[in-house]
Amino acid sequence: MKNEILTKCSPRLQEVLRRGDTNQRELQVMLRSDLTPEAQGAAVRELARVTGEPVETTFGIVSVYAPVHDAARIAAFDDVEWIDLASEASLEELLDSE
């Protein structure tokens, strides 16, 4: 994979890619922040063409379910700034009470 494409992938996604993982995972694709709403819509449609329908788009971050190795194709889009794997955490981990 080209270096400039790899730099758009988070370290843990890079590691998963290096392992040759082919599983379907939830990817969070962050689009460039300077896109107009129209350009953002076009980018989401383009992502949908490659990966299937996005789960949702929030603050310009598109959640998609796709095989991990698709990250390389997604990262090649000019409008994509960053890709990471989605995280989950238990409630106990998230709360900041004593």
Add this chain to the structure above:
Amino acid sequence: MIAERTIDPALLEKLTESPEHESIDIDIFLADEPAQEELAYAALLDEEPDGEAILDRIETRAYASQEGLVQMLREMESSVAFADDAAALPGAVVLERFWSTNSIAARVTPRVLRQILERSDVLAVQPARYASLEELKDDEAAPKLIAATDAPVLTWSVRKINAPLLWARGITGNGIVAAVIDTGVNYDHDDLKARMWINPAFPRHGFDFADDDDDPMDQDGHGTACAGIVAGDGSAGRGTGVAPGASIMAVRVGGAERAFWRGMEFAMKQRADVISMSMTWKFPSSPNYPGWRRVCESLFAGGIVHANSIGNQGTDTTTYPIPFNIATPGNCPPPRLHPAMPIHAGMSSAVGCGATDSSDALAPYSGRGPAEWNSGPYADYPFGAGTHAGLIKPDVCAPGPGSESCNWRYRIDATAKPYRSFGGTSAATPHVAGCMVLLAHATRRSGLRPNPARILEALESTAVRISGQTRLKENHFGSGRVDVYAAYNFGVARGWWL
């Protein structure tokens, strides 16, 4: 087509339901905001601005900007909009004009209201009952809580940060919406039920993004405790709320990062003024740091005032190593860069909140800065292995350990008591958010929009030094423990609010 931004949802409902022969009392806010512009201009001047001259200019310009609308309303006054055997009703009556808020109080028929909403010189229209009801709530809440100042029913932490001194000046958070993004809120709790955000489209006062339904009822207790510190009004006997006149928007989240982001987007779209979030994603969970930074940048761009916890991992720097001890999004940059910060780079919404005790000592567990931003698209606060300064965190501290708040089981279990103890940076954060709500109220009362940078500057500049703190702002301590009365006076002296 009526633009959504111009009309209060309750008024929209009234407009739909009211017959044409019924008058509606409204407050019309003009699009021209001379007060805001004058203050922005004054801030650019080197010399001390002439306050009297500024007020004169604001008054003159406000009345001038109202002329077109007033002329239209006066014409409607003399035209009978509806007549039947009982009455002849004028289309509009101008009740009062206000220059400080650049608004007009009027009584209009639905047809005239629709015409008003089409006008480009109108920013917003609110039902008059909204303002008067809020004033009534002020009266209702203030005596109870002020009386509590003399009795042991006002919890210590609220007194510690001097919130009651603002209530005595009529600043209770009235008209300000605080989104509590958390485990939900028990909106039936006596202290919260009159404080819940009202929107006909969301009948249970918010939304549940964890289960994707419209009922954000608390299922844990954490969120109710946070809401009680922001705005609990003491109805069950104990004043735990910093801003007991505010409205609480309940936003339940959990599980996935995108549920949180959806919750934050909801808060912004539904016009919350302040976000209080006492949940964070910690280093071992491998959060999407750039994603969180982007979210906080969007909130910043949207003008949202945002208090966030920083985590309780200050004593465990092995599992949670510095510069990742501060959990995200509490590690995102604040909306104002303190002069003591070695690196001045990107900004976002997140005011990271550390925890202090009743003696102003730092809670040992309070998260430890600095934070680092040095990968992917955000490489503006490098830390390295200590070769660079990183981003100072937290930003401010507030009472955490030993706090008290609402018990979510109250009114659910017959035997449950109304209050509970609460602590951590989870408790500190709604204290800071409550202070932000009060300062937002003071700003709004002055006819201006709440400004996250100014609110933070006021809180930071007047914060009380914490035991061991040696600089104006430093890692572990931030700028110190907040004192909202001092912060209020700081802003008054600068003309930021009245």
